[in-house]
Amino acid sequence: MAIKVPYRVNFYDTDAMAVVHHSNYIRWFEIGRVEYLRSIGITLDDLMEDGYVFPITEVSAKYRSPARFDDELTIETIATALTKAKMAFDYRITDKEGKVLVTGHTQNVFTSRETGQIVRLPAKYYEKLEKAMEAEVAS
Amino acid sequence: MAIKVPYRVNFYDTDAMAVVHHSNYIRWFEIGRVEYLRSIGITLDDLMEDGYVFPITEVSAKYRSPARFDDELTIETIATALTKAKMAFDYRITDKEGKVLVTGHTQNVFTSRETGQIVRLPAKYYEKLEKAMEAEVAS
Amino acid sequence: MAIKVPYRVNFYDTDAMAVVHHSNYIRWFEIGRVEYLRSIGITLDDLMEDGYVFPITEVSAKYRSPARFDDELTIETIATALTKAKMAFDYRITDKEGKVLVTGHTQNVFTSRETGQIVRLPAKYYEKLEKAMEAEVAS
Amino acid sequence: MAIKVPYRVNFYDTDAMAVVHHSNYIRWFEIGRVEYLRSIGITLDDLMEDGYVFPITEVSAKYRSPARFDDELTIETIATALTKAKMAFDYRITDKEGKVLVTGHTQNVFTSRETGQIVRLPAKYYEKLEKAMEAEVAS
Numbered sequence: 068m069a070i071k072v073p074y075r076v077n078f079y080d081t082d083a084m085a086v087v088h089h090s091n092y093i094r095w096f097e098i099g100r101v102e103y104l105r106s107i108g109i110t111l112d113d114l115m116e117d118g119y120v121f122p123i124t125e126v127s128a129k130y131r132s133p134a135r136f137d138d139e140l141t142i143e144t145i146a147t148a149l150t151k152a153k154m155a156f157d158y159r160i161t162d163k164e165g166k167v168l169v170t171g172h173t174q175n176v177f178t179s180r181e182t183g184q185i186v187r188l189p190a191k192y193y194e195k196l197e198k199a200m201e202a203e204v205a206s
Numbered sequence: 207m208a209i210k211v212p213y214r215v216n217f218y219d220t221d222a223m224a225v226v227h228h229s230n231y232i233r234w235f236e237i238g239r240v241e242y243l244r245s246i247g248i249t250l251d252d253l254m255e256d257g258y259v260f261p262i263t264e265v266s267a268k269y270r271s272p273a274r275f276d277d278e279l280t281i282e283t284i285a286t287a288l289t290k291a292k293m294a295f296d297y298r299i300t301d302k303e304g305k306v307l308v309t310g311h312t313q314n315v316f317t318s319r320e321t322g323q324i325v326r327l328p329a330k331y332y333e334k335l336e337k338a339m340e341a342e343v344a345s
Numbered sequence: 346m347a348i349k350v351p352y353r354v355n356f357y358d359t360d361a362m363a364v365v366h367h368s369n370y371i372r373w374f375e376i377g378r379v380e381y382l383r384s385i386g387i388t389l390d391d392l393m394e395d396g397y398v399f400p401i402t403e404v405s406a407k408y409r410s411p412a413r414f415d416d417e418l419t420i421e422t423i424a425t426a427l428t429k430a431k432m433a434f435d436y437r438i439t440d441k442e443g444k445v446l447v448t449g450h451t452q453n454v455f456t457s458r459e460t461g462q463i464v465r466l467p468a469k470y471y472e473k474l475e476k477a478m479e480a481e482v483a484s
Numbered sequence: 485m486a487i488k489v490p491y492r493v494n495f496y497d498t499d500a501m502a503v504v505h506h507s508n509y510i511r512w513f514e515i516g517r518v519e520y521l522r523s524i525g526i527t528l529d530d531l532m533e534d535g536y537v538f539p540i541t542e543v544s545a546k547y548r549s550p551a552r553f554d555d556e557l558t559i560e561t562i563a564t565a566l567t568k569a570k571m572a573f574d575y576r577i578t579d580k581e582g583k584v585l586v587t588g589h590t591q592n593v594f595t596s597r598e599t600g601q602i603v604r605l606p607a608k609y610y611e612k613l614e615k616a617m618e619a620e621v622a623s
Binding site: 217218220221222224225227229274275 | 356357359360361363364366368413414
Binding site for chain 3: 514
């Protein structure tokens with residue numbers, strides 16, 4: 068199920084073309100991802116305290132239409148893969164009328180904070196991811 | 207020919223994982239793109255004064271290895287398509303030892319500042335792009 | 346009356362000290378300022394369409410205590426001067442328990458978009474500012 | 485002696501008023517500060533490895549004239565106080581013709597990474613700061 072987060076465009080998000088700078092949507096994907104994980108009971112702080120970091124390994128975005136200052140957007144996030152070793156998400160940024168402005172995709176891997184090596188998450192986290200993924204597939 | 211721009215990582219580029227936030231590489235691709243265009247005699251200011259804007263339509267990046275505060279990086283940019291209607295570039299961000307940390311790709315289209323419609327660039331600009339593209343293909 | 350805007354700290358707001366980078370609070374003051382003006386019936390878009398820009402001429406901040414990823418903050422904004430020629434605001438960023446993390450102050454002037462010269466706002470805008478300032482003084 | 489760092493304005497540094505967003509100068513002060521410390525033999529990485537962090541406690545800036553995309557700026561930094569417990573710096577951002585666009589001031593304190601408490605730097609660092617401060621006063 069898509070997790071939706073509202074985002075109102077700030078003045079500092081714009082550039083000299085008077086539209087949102089394209090790098091900011093990549094940041095907003097992160098807002099969606101964090102909220103998705105929170106919705107299934109996982110916080111990045113918990114992961115970090117347990118010694119895991121979750122660097123992005125891939126990101127892509129397609130820009131269809133620009134957002135402008137003060138626009139009321141929605142960041143929609145769905146998981147497309149949640150495994151012991153990696154997470155993948157799809158995103159849609161829509162405007163007030165539901166028009167899709169930007170779509171995107173990211174992939175993260177779990178790594179050990181100490182060694183920097185890719186690791187597999189323990190059951191404590193994995194069970195939540197697995198359950199969420201089953202719900203996504205069923206929906 | 208790849209255009210190379212040095213970039214030293216600032217403290218404000220880092221995040222709480224003590225590495226460069228992944229969205230910043232997308233910004234650095236822009237530094238490379240601007241410098242590539244300057245090297246063939248095109249400045250964004252000229253384009254904008256002539257009524258053209260050049261929104262990004264696609265961006266993608268693969269993150270292999272993290273950069274950290276104070277790292278001395280190089281942003282390498284090559285054109286993969288330069289036409290009347292669009293530009294595409296490939297990027298590599300490397301560290302001091304030449305290790306590739308991040309690769310990426312972007313696509314821009316030219317649009318009219320006034321109408322927002324996709325337009326074709328006049329010969330004044332296009333000839334420079336065409337010549338640069340021929341040089342890329344030959345190299 | 347202080348206008349309050351909630352802000353949850355994003356991961357991209359943090360730096361390698363694992364706290365919010367100090368420059369971001371300056372951005373959040375802008376969120377407060379925009380919301381204050383909206384609350385008295387003025388939007389930056391209207392001002393810009395009428396040919397006014399409102400560059401910041403002064404900013405200052407005192408940092409008492411750091412905010413961290415995921416903290417639920419409140420941006421409080423009050424006007425300290427609203428005249429035909431300039432606006433000044435005070436800010437407080439507080440955490441969930443009401444503890445003041447950062448205080449700040451900004452000053453803007455109104456300038457003509459075309460000439461870049463400082464201008465005086467027309468009655469259409471000034472009356473709203475004057476009324477708001479009277480309310481601030483009375484409170 | 486003022487440490488000078490060149491900075492060319494990136495497109496992503498601009499906002500919808502087609503000038504540099506005011507928060508970015510605060511970031512560029514950091515570039516100057518880091519370079520000043522490097523010039524006297526102190527790197528933030530060394531400080532952090534030794535368990536010190538150096539949060540900003542105060543920042544202020546006065547904006548006289550806007551910088552625009554592609555402008556070639558210089559960040560000038562001088563120390564106004566370098567003690568065991570804190571550092572203070574003044575900044576000037578100038579354009580190609582030497583015109584002062586922005587002036588600023590910051591203050592940092594040294595704190596323990598572990599406890600968050602304000603600490604005094606050991607001689608290893610302090611002697612370098614003291615020597616630099618003497619040179620500033622003499623100049």
